[in-house]
Amino acid sequence: MARLGLKDITVSYGTNGKRTTALHNINLNIEDGDFVSLIGPSGCGKSTLLDLVAGLRTPSSGQVLIDGHEICGPGPDRGMVFQDYSLFPWMSALENVRFAVEHSWARTDKDESLEIANRYLDVVGLSSFRHKYPNTLSGGMRQRLAIARMFAMNPEIFLMDEPFGALDSLNRVFMQDILVRLWSKDAKRKTVLFVTHDVDEAILLSDKVVVMTPTPGKIKEVVKVPFSRPRKRQSLFVSQDYIILRSKLLARFSEEMQKDLEKQEKELITWSI
Amino acid sequence: MADSPKSSDWLLELGDARGKEDWTGKGIAHAVSGFRLGAEEAAVIGIFGMLLLLVASVPNAESQSVSGSNLFLFVAAVLPVVFVLRLLAAREDRQKTTDLFLMLGMLLLIWEVILGKLDLLDPFLFPSPERVFDVFRVDYRIMLVGMISSFSILLSGYLLGLVVAIPLALFIGWRKRAFDTAYPIAKAVSPIPPTVYLPYAIVLLPTFSSASVFVLFIGAFWPIFVGTVNGVFNIDQRILNSARTLGLKEHVMLSRIVLPAALPSVFSGATIALIMSFVTLTVAEMIAATSGLGWYIEYQHQYANYDKVIAGMILMAACVVIVMWFFDRIQKHALRWQNAGRL
Numbered sequence: 001m002a003r004l005g006l007k008d009i010t011v012s013y014g015t016n017g018k019r020t021t022a023l024h025n026i027n028l029n030i031e032d033g034d035f036v037s038l039i040g041p042s043g044c045g046k047s048t049l050l051d052l053v054a055g056l057r058t059p060s061s062g063q064v065l066i067d068g069h070e071i072c073g074p075g076p077d078r079g080m081v082f083q084d085y086s087l088f089p090w091m092s093a094l095e096n097v098r099f100a101v102e103h104s105w106a107r108t109d110k111d112e113s114l115e116i117a118n119r120y121l122d123v124v125g126l127s128s129f130r131h132k133y134p135n136t137l138s139g140g141m142r143q144r145l146a147i148a149r150m151f152a153m154n155p156e157i158f159l160m161d162e163p164f165g166a167l168d169s170l171n172r173v174f175m176q177d178i179l180v181r182l183w184s185k186d187a188k189r190k191t192v193l194f195v196t197h198d199v200d201e202a203i204l205l206s207d208k209v210v211v212m213t214p215t216p217g218k219i220k221e222v223v224k225v226p227f228s229r230p231r232k233r234q235s236l237f238v239s240q241d242y243i244i245l246r247s248k249l250l251a252r253f254s255e256e257m258q259k260d261l262e263k264q265e266k267e268l269i270t271w272s273i
Numbered sequence: 274m275a276d277s278p279k280s281s282d283w284l285l286e287l288g289d290a291r292g293k294e295d296w297t298g299k300g301i302a303h304a305v306s307g308f309r310l311g312a313e314e315a316a317v318i319g320i321f322g323m324l325l326l327l328v329a330s331v332p333n334a335e336s337q338s339v340s341g342s343n344l345f346l347f348v349a350a351v352l353p354v355v356f357v358l359r360l361l362a363a364r365e366d367r368q369k370t371t372d373l374f375l376m377l378g379m380l381l382l383i384w385e386v387i388l389g390k391l392d393l394l395d396p397f398l399f400p401s402p403e404r405v406f407d408v409f410r411v412d413y414r415i416m417l418v419g420m421i422s423s424f425s426i427l428l429s430g431y432l433l434g435l436v437v438a439i440p441l442a443l444f445i446g447w448r449k450r451a452f453d454t455a456y457p458i459a460k461a462v463s464p465i466p467p468t469v470y471l472p473y474a475i476v477l478l479p480t481f482s483s484a485s486v487f488v489l490f491i492g493a494f495w496p497i498f499v500g501t502v503n504g505v506f507n508i509d510q511r512i513l514n515s516a517r518t519l520g521l522k523e524h525v526m527l528s529r530i531v532l533p534a535a536l537p538s539v540f541s542g543a544t545i546a547l548i549m550s551f552v553t554l555t556v557a558e559m560i561a562a563t564s565g566l567g568w569y570i571e572y573q574h575q576y577a578n579y580d581k582v583i584a585g586m587i588l589m590a591a592c593v594v595i596v597m598w599f600f601d602r603i604q605k606h607a608l609r610w611q612n613a614g615r616l
Contacts, residue, residue, distance in 0.1 A: 056514050073520075080518040085511035090533040090610045099529065104519045133610040153519075 003032040003191050004053065004157060009062030011048055011217075021216035022048050026062070028210065028219060033189040037202035038210045039249070041257045045217025046195045050161050053193060054080050066157070076104035079155035081163045086146035087134045094130040097121060097149045104153045120152040121145075124178060140171040144178065151182055158183075158192040164201070173233070176204060184229060199249050203242065204231060209249060213256045215263070221252060313371050314360065320378035321353035327385055328403070334392035337401035345406040349381065400580035408584035416569065416588055423554060423565040423592070426482055430489025431550050437490070438497035439539060443527055446505025446535070459499055467492035467549075468556045475561060485557045492553040493546040500542015504535030537611060540604050547600055551593055566592065 009026040012019050023045040030036050038046040051057040052064055055074040064071050066078075080086070087096050097117035107113050121127045124144040134142050143163055150158060163179075164172045183189060196202050202209045209223045225245065227236060236242050310318075328346045332338065356374045360367060381402060387393050389401035409416070445451040467488050474484035508531065516530040532539075558567030566589045573581035 051514075054514075054518050056517055074518045075520045078518065080515070082511060082515060085509065086515045088512065088516070088530065088533070090536070092610075100519055103521050103525055103529075135610065135612075159518075 003034075003067060004030040004193070005063075005065035005068070006049070006052070007063045007065060009049075009052065009059045009064070011045070011052065011057070012060050023052075023059075024216035024218050026217070026219055028222075030191060030193065030208075032191055034208060035183070035189075035192040035194065035206045036208045036210060037194045037196055037206040038212060039196055039199060039202050039253065040212030040217075040220075041214055041253070041260055042197070043217075043260070044212040044214035044256075046212055047161050048217065049212075050080075050159050050193060050195050053157070054078055054159050076153065077155055078157045078159055079104075079150040079153045080159040080161065081143070081146045081150050083162045083165045084139070084142065086149070087142060089134050092131045092133055093126055093137070093145050094118065094121060096134070096145060097152050100149045101152050104155075116152050120148040123151070123182065124148040140167055140175065143167065143175055147175075147179060147182070156191065158190050158194075160192065160194045162195050162197070164198075165196070172198075172201070176201060180205060180230075199246060199253060200237075203227075203246060203249070204233070204236065211249065211252050211256075214260055220256070223249060311371075313375065314367075317356060317371055317374045317378055318353055320375070320382055321349065321356070324349045324378065324382045324385060327382075327390065331390060333389045333401055333403060334396075336396040337389050337392055337404060339403045339407040341407075342410070343403060343407075344410050345403045348406055352377065352381075397577075398579055400583060404580045405583045405587070408581050409588075412569075412581065412584070416566075416585075419565045419569045420588070420592065422482075422562075423558065423567065426485045426489060426565070427550055427554050427596075430486045430554075431493045431547060433486065433490045434493025434497055434546060434550075435543065438494045439501055439532075442498045442501030443505060443531060443535070446502040447527060447531060452502065452506065456502060459495065459502070463495035463499055467553050468560075471557055471560060481561050481563070485554070485562070488557055489550050489553050492549045496546040496549060497539065497542045500545070501535055501539045503542075504538025505531055507538065508534040537608060540608065544600070544604075547596070551589075551596075555589070 006026050006028040009023055010021065011023040012021040014020045026049065038049060040046055048057065052059055053071075055064075055071050055078070088099070091099055094114075094117055097120060098113050101107060101113040101116050102110070118127065118130070121130050124147060126141060126145055126148065129137060129141065134145065137145065146163070164175050167175060183192065194202075194205060203225055206225050209225060210219055211221045211223065212218065213220045223245070226241065227239075325346070328343065328349050352374070356370065359370045363370065384402050388396075388399050389403055445455045470491055471484065471488050474487045475481065478484040478487055512534060513530070516526060521530065554565075555567035555570075558565040559571040562568040566585060570582055570585035570589070573579075573585060
């Protein structure tokens with residue numbers, strides 16, 4: 001049985017007169033310990049899909065199953081990192097992590113949660129910034145903190161919504177390394193659902209890449225990434241297999257983008273007439 | 274909990290060039306530059322020097338002079354000392370301090386010259402600064418009692434407003450249905466000046482102070498309520514979603530997420546409420562009190578003691594400044610995370 005299952009999911013919103021379908025007939029099974037990326041152009045509903053798994057949104061029809069049980073609402077078994085805004089600006093770095101540790105599992109031992117929080121701040125190299133507020137940290141540091149928070153909470157499933165989307169390329173490389181390093185360190189790897197629009201990022205990090213298409217959001221293809229771990233950028237990025245896989249994914253991706261652009265263009269023309 | 278970064282040294286080296294920049298920054302440049310008296314600061318000292326000279330050596334017009342010790346001389350001597358001390362204490366605010374004292378010094382100088390020395394206006398309606406400041410010497414006891422009475426009413430009414438309005442507004446802002454009902458009512462009722470409730474409050478409540486506290490409470494309640502509800506309603510949905518993924522209990526959600534997220538708006542409501550409270554207090558005291566700052570002004574007004582009226586106004590302004598200063602301090606501390614700024 002799959003760890004995380006999406007069964008016949010459809011999400012639509014709006015009034016009856018003009019209903020928009022964000023996701024249509026989504027079926028996806030993710031095995032325990034898999035790192036799965038969702039890629040696709042904007043508007044393909046990848047963030048919506050993540051919100052569904054997080055329990056922030058309920059599907060119009062279909063089910064989200066964890067270990068065969070349907071989820072109801074958000075829970076501490078799933079941790080989420082957003083592009084930004086994961087952190088609470090009124091709490092210091094340490095308080096942010098400790099608060100999450102304390103409340104997500106209703107821990108009562110304050111010393112223990114403080115110890116956990118400090119340990120994970122140390123792991124991401126933020127221990128000397130523990131009393132700083134998020135507003136005083138750089139974007140990269142904030143995301144490091146958000147990741148530390150998620151690992152400290154120790155959920156079964158990691159949900160990441162374009163977590164490095166707002167970072168510059170150097171910081172992004174650096175963050176990818178931290179994520180993989182932390183994720184691989186656990187004897188029992190966590191299940192990760194990772195939303196991105198960066199094909200290289202998806203290949204580098206994932207075991208499987210789910211390609212989605214927009215309007216309405218559908219899964220077009222699930223591509224296995226065959227490369228063994230640990231993956232080294234220098235050798236991976238120049239290998240034949242990588243280049244083939246990358247261009248294959250890019251082709252899928254751009255095909256959809258092309259279609260989408262043409263469609264938008266047509267709409268524009270009909271509008272202007 | 275070791276403070277020393279262990280395996281993570283490489284992180285600090287590699288990543289976040291921006292993060293490092295934050296550490297060096299400004300601040301230091303300010304601290305290094307020594308204290309020098311600029312032209313504007315010298316002008317302030319000069320104005321106060323002139324004022325002191327005038328007050329000390331040139332006698333006032335007969336109708337504008339006071340007998341006995343001259344308190345205004347003391348004030349004119351203390352102000353420049355306060356000015357220099359402030360310059361030394363808060364160097365970042367140098368310009369602000371200088372401008373403020375420049376205005377103050379000029380005002381006092383003009384007042385002293387036109388009314389005290391030249392006696393250009395009717396001395397009955399326009400007293401000299403000597404006469405006004407002399408009131409503080411004569412009436413300090415009645416003023417002190419009035420301040421205590423005013424402050425106790427002000428603080429009780431205002432704090433009651435805070436304690437009732439914030440939790441209620443948090444709850445109402447959080448529950449959509451309650452919000453939809455309460456907000457239109459709040460919008461309609463909140464602009465009604467609270468003093469119109471005074472007759473009813475006086476009839477229904479046993480003492481004048483309890484009636485005043487009630488009216489102040491009403492006056493403080495609405496701005497705080499509306500500010501808080503607005504704050505809750507405008508919380509960034511993304512932050513709420515992030516909190517929801519933690520699976521928080523509702524009371525934790527309200528106290529640790531919703532309240533702090535709405536706090537900037539709560540404070541802007543509370544600032545308006547505080548100013549409103551001062552106005553309400555003064556009006557309420559003018560109508561029915563037997564003590565207090567507002568009462569003092571109104572009472573002296575009836576006896577046409579305009580020097581005392583002006584002294585009362587100065588005292589009230591001083592009280593407002595002091596209360597607002599404390600309020601600002603509290604606000605800055607509570608919202609220190611907001612404009613923490615880069616280091």
